[in-house]
Amino acid sequence: MQIYRLLTEDDTSAFCHKVSExxxxxxxxxxxxxxxxxxxxxxxxxxxxxxxDIDAPYSPDMKLGAQ
Structure with missing residues (x-):
């Protein structure tokens, strides 16, 4: 199954670091x-x-950033 996130941040290096991570x-x-x-x-x-892509069923309670 595939999960989705939208990363947002001010236009600083912090945004680039968030995406790179x-x-x-x-x-x-x-x-x-x-x-x-x-x-x-x-x-x-x-x-x-x-x-x-993850091997777990989707749940609205899952922490997406921890996947």
Whole structure:
């Protein structure tokens, strides 16, 4: 089964580290990254979808980042 996550963060190196950590844990990029301006905070935000195949049934209670 395949699980999905959307990683988000301000446009800083923290976003790149978050995505790199997911890739190191076996997650795979899904689609293109996205950027949007958060007018309330005055910062750019980034997003990247990632997917991963797992051998467990899906449960809404599972911690996706721990997979």
């Amino acid at each position: 997911a890739l190191a844990k076996g997650w795979v990029l899904h689609g293109s990254p996205t950027m949007s301006f958060d007018a309330a905070r005055g910062v750019m935000r980034c997003g990247q979808a990632v997917v991963k």
